[in-house]
Amino acid sequence: MADKGLLLVLSGPSGVGKGTVKSAIVKNKVFPFEYSVSMTTRKPRPGEVNGKDYFFVSEERFKQAINHGELLEYNRYVDHYYGTPLTPVKKMLEQGKDVLLEIDVNGAQKVREQMPDGVFIFLTPPDLHTLHERLENRGTESEDIIMGRIKQAREEILVMQDYDYAVVNDEVANAVHHIKAIVDAEHVSVKRVIDTYRKMVRED
Structure with missing residues (x-):
């Protein structure tokens, strides 16, 4: 059986x-992983594909998923629901595959409650001015919504203390390099490999 x-x-x-x-991690094949596709009630942005970027569903379907315990975590953000389907994540982990969740801060907190042995990485901007510029450059939201996101970011950055690692996204290539180093280190950490060696000793 796979680890x-x-x-x-x-x-x-x-x-x-x-x-x-x-x-960037996917494009450059930095390390192998399975990507967990999130479910959301928001409309697709230009270029986004249903089932690849998100599962775009109605609010009624999303609430059904909540009631049936189908989600690892979920959150309502700027009038839309976002969530992570539970079954695919558990299945991939049990098959020995690394799974990457790209989720907001509230969602990460809920995942830690259910799966505390996960590796939690906080991606932070170099500063709030840079964050504001990035939100403006997306061109998808009004200034009022952008300012609301900046205000929320101030609060979320302080939650970094609940994570395992912090990576500054100053340049994408630098952030990817640090995340790769974290994944490599976690794969050989004693807490993750000790059971394999205990089994080896018992069988010798």
């Missing part, structure tokens, strides 16, 4: 570049 995979949780304030960093 259990790592649950990698990449989180941080809105606009910090979680999606961009994840895409």
Whole structure:
């Protein structure tokens, strides 16, 4: 039976570049992982594909998933629901595959409650001015919504203390390099490999 995979949780304030960093990891094949596709009630942005970027569903379907215990975590953010389907994540981990969740701060907190052995990585902007520029450059939200996200980011950055690692997204390549180092280190950490060696000793 394969060793259990790592649950990698990449989180941080809105606009910090979680999606961009994840895409760079995928494009450059930095390390192998399965990506957990989130469910949301918001409309697709230009270029987003249903089932690949998100599962885009109605609010009625999302609430049904909540009531049936189908979600690892979920949250309502700026008038829309976001959540992580539970069954695919558990199945991939049991198959020995690493799973990457790209979720917001509230979602990460809920995941830690259910799966505390995950690897929690907080992606932070170099500063709030840079974060504001990135949100503006997306061109998808009004200034009022952007300012609301900045205000929330101030609060979310302080939650970093509940994470295992902090990675500054100054340059995407730098952030990817640090995340790769974290994954490599976690795969050889004693807490994750000790059971394999205990089994080896018992069988010798």
